[in-house]
Amino acid sequence: MSLSTPAVSMPEFVLPLSHEAFLRANRVIPGGVNSPARAFGAVGGEPPFITKAEGPYLYDLDGHQYLDYIGSWGPMILGHGRPEVKRALAEAVETGTSYGAPTLREVEIAELVAQVVPSIEKVRFVSSGTEAAMSAARLARGATGRPKLIKMIGCYHGHVDALLVQAGSAATTLGTPNSPGVTQGAVADTILCPFNSIEAVREIFAAYPGEIAALLMEPIAGNMGLVPPRPGYLEALREITEREGTLLMFDEVMTGFRVALGGAQELYGVTPDLTALGKIIGGGLPAAAYGARAEIMDHVSPVGPVYQAGTLAGNPLATAAGLTTLRLLRDENPYPKLEALSARLEEGLHRAASDAKVPHVVQRVGSMLTLFFHDGPVYDYDDAKRSDLKLFARFFWEMMARGVYLPCSQFEAMFVSAAHTEADIDFTIRAAEEAFKAIRG
Structure with missing residues (x-):
């Protein structure tokens, strides 16, 4: 399976100020980013430029608020701005x-x-x-x-x-x-x-x-x-x-x-x-x-x-x-809370994908998890590469449009923070249900 950028139909999601910033960045920074993980190459489109982070949220140049499940790719276990x-x-x-x-x-x-x-x-x-x-x-x-x-x-x-x-x-x-x-x-x-x-x-x-x-x-x-x-x-x-x-x-x-x-x-x-x-x-x-x-x-x-x-x-x-x-x-000792929140998210994502009849598996340890668009457990890299990357990319953009910021690659983990609440998790699950409905059309 090719791991090149999938051709996906993205939902209507316009970020004019981030787009201008990305054009400027490309003139002076290779690919417009200082780490390839930020480039959205696996999902297509362009990344939002972030202006602020607080608690479980990120805010971009265009005024959008996102529930953040990247946490700076892991460090922000307590949430932003503690x-x-x-x-x-x-x-x-x-x-x-x-x-x-x-x-x-x-x-x-x-x-x-x-x-x-x-x-x-x-x-x-x-x-x-x-x-x-x-x-x-x-x-x-x-x-x-x-x-x-x-x-x-x-x-x-x-x-x-x-x-x-x-x-x-x-x-x-x-x-x-x-x-x-x-x-x-x-x-x-x-x-x-x-x-x-x-x-x-x-x-x-x-x-x-x-x-x-x-x-x-x-x-x-x-x-x-x-x-x-x-x-x-x-x-x-x-x-x-x-x-x-x-x-x-x-x-x-x-x-x-x-x-x-x-x-x-x-x-x-x-x-x-x-x-x-x-x-x-x-x-x-x-x-x-x-x-x-x-x-x-x-x-x-x-x-x-x-x-x-x-x-x-x-x-x-x-x-x-x-x-x-x-x-x-x-x-x-936030670990019991992180476990409970992450288990709630795992179960909700699994239920949303199952209701939409989307082949998937949710794999989790503690406050790290991945929703694989893969029919059955993922034990190694060969298994992971058999995931449906186009479906992941479509799901990613549907979630972005609903204010949920996920890792921009099937091959990354989500991170839950101690700043997330049960209400945040339930919001994310509802967004996933809507996203799968939009994908299944």
Whole structure:
């Protein structure tokens, strides 16, 4: 199936001011956006330009209000504009925006991360999820002295050359670059493996004995749509990697502090060796981190020989927002509320699609979920690619026209925030019912 932009008939939905802004942006920014995920390439049309966000809502240049289920692609678990976070930022900016020197707040947020994330004793802060994954992969190779990495097909770990690879047809196929500028040499030691397949993992270890430094994965896939691990899958990976002397790395950039305070590793009770964190850890500002047991992290410079540095790492504004967000999550424990709201949304979307006789499946873990236009469960990237992308695009625009802002790709997850209410969820369900009626005509 082609993953090119679907040709869809969009509902009447005019955004003249955003259109003018998009034309201006295209003159000075490639594609008019600073991340391809914002370009609406998978659904057609042009993105609205946002002027404000508050609680569960976004507002665009043309005066529209949207219920937001992107949450800046995950970080805004408390909703937009949380007063405590805004106050922390205002206080931080009064004392300076960047020092290039240590601050006490860096220590405080590191201590909190080490307290709540099971795998972490020491943590190094960086400025993006890409940096966190890249640095953790380098650390895995440096700590083990091994060259190869296993990457799960459909799991995204940022635009790192060694991890930006597309799928081969066999479990042990070495990756080929899927972006110009990434050389074959850059991915020569990256081995691709289907998500949720233990047998494929066993085949890879048999083919490359003693060579694999780390197995990298999203414990809950969020970049092929929301795909949870099958029962026993993570436990089996933990057993295999321990036996083989390979580091198990969880990319919890999305799931960290989202599906539980301690992330997916707390939720499933499976502790990896290395963890990459991002999104929520910055409270809406650019921040990320990677961490592990002290014996692994002590390979990192200046203690050990594995080099990694960042001028703006541990930025005082980002740590202020992140520390405040993590403390609120710890002290308020919004996770039962998030579970109830998300379950209500899951059931409502399922009911709306079923009533319209639309082939679908809703997959959810905690406050992350995806409505796949796919007849039956989605276990891996091949399953996800069989979704009806044209139907998704039509549904997306019908929901936009009704004031509901969804991820603009079938292969992304929705995020519910603690700022959403039952009334917001019910509004979304009614919008979905109307959208399916419009689609079925």
